[in-house]
Amino acid sequence: MRKIFSAFLILGISLGTATAAEPAKPATSKKPAVVPAAAVVTAPAPASVAAAPAGDVNTFNRLLTVHKRNLPPPEDGIHDPANNETHSLQPPLEAFKELPKSTAGNRVNWVKSMNDKKITPRYDRLDPKAEPVVMDLNIVREVKGSMPDVVYPHKQHTEWLDCSNCHPAIFIPQKGANQISMASILLGQKCGVCHGKVAFPVSECRLCHSQPKASAAKTSAKP
């Protein structure tokens, strides 16, 4: 039984990595992608055993990294490399080289990039000098669970967006009028309209949940 399981694992992993290494044609993964196998006469299954990585058996994908990031368009799996113009598109890393890093999304800290003037995105389609209408107001949302309270900064949001982008369709501009849950965010509602699609995703918990609970401080102060 254990043998079956290990065979299952090795096959799954080897096929996964083999196809990952050759992004163009995942459908052909049954054929040995790495080794030109001479012994492939019987069935595709033994062939993929032969294609299993011959390297160190103790190598371990420590960070569970599934793929490379910031690949140039012809290699990213969405653009068609057979299209000539795909090759004229700018590779992301060329643009990201000078930008401050982050740990999620594009791996670019976009807010810092703009604050540090590494990028100067226009606020108006035509006028490069148009300045944003920035509102500096933090909204603190006390959360039900054990996580720190959420601090929502209008400042960073109004530097990128217009009030009408969020109000009133996504957020009613009134205290206590908006029900927000992590579930709704994950499903692409409320904050999830942007966060998890283009703005940093929910894996970056502490960027929002950033203020220790006042109640926790109070109860600990009591005798």
Place this chain on the structure above:
Amino acid sequence: MQRLIKLAIAIAVIAGAWLGVSMTVQAEYGDVVMNNYSDKAGMRPVVFPHWFHRVRFRCKVCHADLGFKFKAGGNEIDMLKIIDGQYCGSCHNGEIAWSVENCNLCHSGKPGTPTQVHESTIQKLSAPAGK
């Protein structure tokens, strides 16, 4: 026993192929694929690189001034709207950015790629969420 092994191998092959497919797509976070009409019209789907545009414009320009909804494929953009100066055509008019004759700079996706926000959280959820 032999049969069991065969079954395990078959499952492994399927799982491996599935993993392979899911791991081969490694485009940029926020890349939007639009395939409302392209496949049917025999064109490659459009890939919109969010990152490239946010280096140059703030969200407000497209999402407030130009009226792009926050929904992949939700604006039902076609070439007529673009050459009439709406949506992409507000800038891709040969004045602010290159014009529509460069078809394949936008229509650069692999044929058959569905409309999506690539790498979005909702795309990664294990259970398909309602549309």
